[in-house]
Amino acid sequence: MSDSSDPHADRFPGVLGVSRAAPGKLLDKLAVLGTENTLRKGQDLFRQGDEADALYVLRDGLLEISTLSGDGRRLAHILLKPGTVFGEIALFDGGRRSATVTAKAHSRLLKVRGSRLQEELRNNPDLAIDLLYLTIGRLRWMSEELNDYAFQPVGVRLARRLVYLLQTVGKDGAIRIGQGELAEHIGATRETVSKSLTALKERGIVEIGRGRIKVRDLDALCELGAPGVV
Numbered sequence: 001m002s003d004s005s006d007p008h009a010d011r012f013p014g015v016l017g018v019s020r021a022a023p024g025k026l027l028d029k030l031a032v033l034g035t036e037n038t039l040r041k042g043q044d045l046f047r048q049g050d051e052a053d054a055l056y057v058l059r060d061g062l063l064e065i066s067t068l069s070g071d072g073r074r075l076a077h078i079l080l081k082p083g084t085v086f087g088e089i090a091l092f093d094g095g096r097r098s099a100t101v102t103a104k105a106h107s108r109l110l111k112v113r114g115s116r117l118q119e120e121l122r123n124n125p126d127l128a129i130d131l132l133y134l135t136i137g138r139l140r141w142m143s144e145e146l147n148d149y150a151f152q153p154v155g156v157r158l159a160r161r162l163v164y165l166l167q168t169v170g171k172d173g174a175i176r177i178g179q180g181e182l183a184e185h186i187g188a189t190r191e192t193v194s195k196s197l198t199a200l201k202e203r204g205i206v207e208i209g210r211g212r213i214k215v216r217d218l219d220a221l222c223e224l225g226a227p228g229v230v
Contacts, residue, residue: 022057022085026130030057030085033120034110039063039103050097052090054111058082061107062169066184067099076184077145079104079168088135091117149187157186158196159225162206166215174214182213200224 034057039045045056048067063080077099080086090097091114121128148157161182165175183193197213200206205221207214215221 022083022134023130026085026127026134027057027083029124029127029130030055030110030112033116034112037109037111039107039109041103041105043103045101045103045109046087046097047100048097052087052095052097052114054087054113055085055091055117056087056101056112057110058084058086059108059110061109062104063107064102064104065099066102073187074184075187076181078141079165081168085134088131089138092135154186154188154192155196155199156225157188158182158193159200159221161185162213162215163218163221163225166218170215173216173218174212176212178211 036059037056039061045063046052058080060082063084063086064076065078065080065086066074066076068074080101086101087097121131148160152160162175165177165185166173169175179193179197180190182197183190186193188196197206197208200221201208203220205215205217205224207216
């Protein structure tokens, strides 16, 4: 579902914005600096804690960003679609990767090594400004994510994530995802997600199948995802 034609696209702009394709002029500038890489489905591009040595652009495919908590719980943050630039924050601050990036489908990427990028930034202020705007947007998204997990109840987080997944990987109003995987997206247990989905089903908002969720009332789901609604 294209967010440019979706009347619900601006309801929760933060998570959609961070996975939206970067401006064409930025992609063109990066294209001349990088080399092509491919990932097979299920392969990690890098893992949380790895040394950061490059910035990436997703050309084709689908990637997932996830993290592990100290006790080993997995949290899936966002799905990256073609045209997304990522991996810049750890590259600039000299730290290690704060998350794991995994291919959800066969994917093709552009890799721009940190040394090459920093050399270009010294001579190209327009590129530096473009990447600054990109990084600011990423930090705003991280702040919104923290706010959601700290202050929003499970029902709100679930509704917001279902809308997001429908807009990014949904087809014909349905999302192919298991309840365990959905739990990883909102930082809840599978049992809690199952109860919440059952409540949505009883209200006629969704249909639940094996590894599949069909959204029947998108307007109602958006209303439930509004901050402050329990």
